[in-house]
Amino acid sequence: MSALFTFRIDGAFRLTSEWISLRFERAAVTRPVLAASGGEVVVRLPAALDLERPAVQAWANRVVVEQLRRRAQAVLPERFDALARRHGVRYARLSVRNVRTRWGSCSASGTVSLSLWLMLLPARFVDYVLAHELAHLDEMNHGPRFWALLDRYLGAPGAGRRTRRELRAYFRALFPGRAR
Numbered sequence: 001m002s003a004l005f006t007f008r009i010d011g012a013f014r015l016t017s018e019w020i021s022l023r024f025e026r027a028a029v030t031r032p033v034l035a036a037s038g039g040e041v042v043v044r045l046p047a048a049l050d051l052e053r054p055a056v057q058a059w060a061n062r063v064v065v066e067q068l069r070r071r072a073q074a075v076l077p078e079r080f081d082a083l084a085r086r087h088g089v090r091y092a093r094l095s096v097r098n099v100r101t102r103w104g105s106c107s108a109s110g111t112v113s114l115s116l117w118l119m120l121l122p123a124r125f126v127d128y129v130l131a132h133e134l135a136h137l138d139e140m141n142h143g144p145r146f147w148a149l150l151d152r153y154l155g156a157p158g159a160g161r162r163t164r165r166e167l168r169a170y171f172r173a174l175f176p177g178r179a180r
Contacts, residue, residue, distance in 0.1 A: 004100045004117045005175070009060035010051055019119045019126075020071045022064060034063070041067045065098055065116070072096045072116040080112065080130050087153055089137050103129040106136035125170065128154065128163040135160075 007013065011026040020039045027033070027044035035042045043063055050056060073096050080094055092110035099105075103121075104114045112133045118126050131153040139146040150160035 003061065003065055003098060004115075006061055007064055009057055009064075011045060013060075015064065015120075017120050018123050019075055020068065022067050024060065036067070036070075039071055068119045069096060069098065069116045072114065072119050076114050076118065076126075076130070079126070080114070080134070083127075083130050083134055083153070084137075087134065089134055091134075091137055104133040106133045106140070108140060110137060112137070120174075121167070121170070125163070125167045128160075128167060132160070132164075 007015070009024055011024060013024040015022040020041065022041040022043075024043045024045055026047050029044050029046050031046060032049070033044045035044070043060075045051070051060070076096055077094050080091075084091055090110065091112050094112045094114065096114050096116050099113070099115045099117075102115060103118055104112065106112050114129070114133070118129060121129075131150055134153060135146055135150040139149055147160050151157050154160060154163065
């Protein structure tokens with residue numbers, strides 16, 4: 001499975017962020033049942049389902065990734081579009097992907113790609129990543145002009161570099177041993 005994270009799913013697994021609440025629970029069902037409403041997702045598992053089996057773990061992890069993808073597709077394009085309109089920046093296309101190495105990327109043709117894993121981050125870090133990619137639409141490098149533009153989008157001098165450091169520290173504290 002190509003994912004940033006592989007979770008150990010059990011009958012009481014929970015994944016909670018500002019954007020999504022996802023839980024697995026044992027229930028009186030004959031097959032797994034998924035119920036989703038907005039950012040709330042519950043996966044009911046039959047009592048007889050053997051969660052120790054690698055194939056079941058792989059399936060459960062695919063469910064997690066797909067729910068993060070759906071939530072990201074519901075949240076990120078609207079949020080990015082509002083930011084782009086506010087700053088008068090045009091982009092060609094936006095996609096949400098399961099990427100392992102970056103929170104987002106931007107091509108010279110104006111295509112912005114965002115990671116579904118952003119749904120694990122607090123809103124202020126998501127907004128930083130969106131502003132970061134928006135700044136790349138005008139400045140494709142990390143030079144002084146890029147940082148000035150990002151600071152303007154974030155509303156304060158030095159906010160870009162400061163928030164980048166805070167995001168890295170947050171990620172390392174939340175997921176020790178993972179570089180990002």
